[in-house]
Amino acid sequence: MPHMFYTKDHEWVSVGDDGLATVGITDHAQQALGDIVFVELPEPGRNVAKGEACAVVESVKAASDVYAPLSGTVAEVNQAIVDDPAKVNGAPEGDGWFFKLRLEDPAGLTKLLDRAAYDKLLETEA
């Protein structure tokens, strides 16, 4: 089970055996957005800085940016959620991932939230 990190923008990051950081939005985020109808993903090869808006997710009602949780290069994107955006609602923290980053500085992961800290954030926002 790979270790999951979280951001206060309600994104998750998980580093696989290949060293790439997979990024998606949390279950809380997809619930808050509601039925997702459109996803726009960054071009593979694009360099993104930590905090940079690099993907867009839209529900029937509203649009929202997805930010790079850390700096790096986009290595891969999940075309399946572009073709069927409802996948993000169905499996936000699994098959509904957004993109994979080759991190500039993997040590930066430790500055993100762990599950306990993210749960605490959700409590304070509730």
Place this chain on the structure above:
Amino acid sequence: MAKTPLDALHRRLGARMVDFAGYEMPLHYAAGIMAEHQACRSAAALFDVSHMGQVEIADPASFAPLVPGDVTGLKPGRQRYTLLLNEAGGILDDLMMANLGAHFQLVLNAGRKAADVAHMRGLGLDVHPRFDRALLALQGPRAAALCPEAAHLKFMDAATLEIGGIACGVTRSGYTGEDGFEIGCAGEAGETLAELLLARGAAPAGLGARDSLRLEAGLCLYGNDIDESTDPVSAGLTFALSKKRLAAGDFIGAAAVNKILAEGPAERLVGIRLEGRAPARAGTEIRAHNGEAAGRVTSGLFSPTLGAPIALGYVRAQQAAPGTALDLIVRGRALPGQVAPLPFVPHHYVR
């Protein structure tokens, strides 16, 4: 923040509440906007619209100078859509007016009701706000089956009748493009009436689905598509202008509206269909195919019924013909679209 008489019911049903026009209103329930939208198109949905302003007036003759429609000719048992205009022909509000026999009932937009009452009283009208009443909208192809008490009405008929022993003012109308009813009752009876209609099989639906349904039906939303800076001709609401009243020029804004009709409006509100899946939201810039500024989007979302983005927006009159190619500038990129006839989804009224 104000609450409607159905507030406790919304919370019991797990609604996600949002601030709308000073009221805490349900955006959607557990099913979500998409499912609530589809319930209305395929079966029946129940909306709480108690935030809208129900007002009684005794005398339509004194109201006539404020609106461009033939309101003195409104027969008992009938309802009509009309507009409050200012001297410049700008739209102060759009509203429904029903002749319920004993009195006339207006239904005003929530965000405008206080200003409307002040406007009417300022002109000496005898106005009785009934803002504590409940108003429910039962909408969809099964609406008449779920409300047999009102099934004898035709589109835009109005009547006072009882549903489950509750005294109601009912019109066969709505804001979704589907058949259905808007049902007013005393505030304290609102929850019982809503529970009764839900028990008969209506699905609770919130403001999110209400917005996507009305946009598919090509219906204007006050504050988005029409306001004091827009006029009925540009907004495509000429059906609400009485020829007799225009000729007589006997309502506020008549001179301005007659001038716009004679000269033709500079802009027109049109429907737009976009290619791809990305919605163009309110405020999106519209350009002609040659890159020139053409207008702006006033409402835009992803249509659940069509599975494609749709929008309403004002464009220069020469770009308003159906089929005209337009570019919508979303996040710095030009998304191709074209002017589409309204409504986007056909109406299903029972006439």
